[in-house]
Amino acid sequence: MNPMWLFLFLLSAPRCVLSQVQLQQWGTGLVKPSETLSLTCAVSGHSITSASCWHWIRQALGKGLEWMGCICSDGSTNYSPSLKSRTSISRVTSKNQFSLQLSSVTTEDTAMYYCARDTVRGSGVGGGIGRSRYIWGRTGLSAISA
Secondary structure, three states: OOHHHHHHHHHHHHHHHHHOOEEEEEEOOEEOOOOOEEEEEEEEOOOOOOOOEEEEEEEOOOOOEEEEEEEEOOOOEEEOOOOOOOEEEEEEHHHOEEEEEEOOOOHHHOEEEEEEEEOOOOOOOOOOOOHHHEEEOOOOEEEEEO
16 A cells, blocks of 8 residues: 555544444433433444543533533543532443433423533533534434423
């Protein structure tokens, strides 16, 4: 193989790998005030223990994206200060899944919830949220407090 072609192939490989990552989420769509919202995200095309952080992000109707927290490949977690006391993110490595639990929900927690992988390597914080920064779950789940 021509060295130039090999070089170009190697340069393009990470982008190809990233584009194959898929996230599928599910969980309780309707919860009552004071209950706990539980959502799970299954990852395919990439191991959750391999050099990435896995995020939960929500968007209330008419508002911007709000980063909730993440769990990184080493198992460490980071949370939004405003939600830290009510948020827990965990993972099941054998199933390549990570989960969100949001306790004591109120009507203010009504939103579309998304799991996502940050495309910026080693980034475990929620600053600079933008749709192009993440690989998103296939569907957003509407967690409506009623």
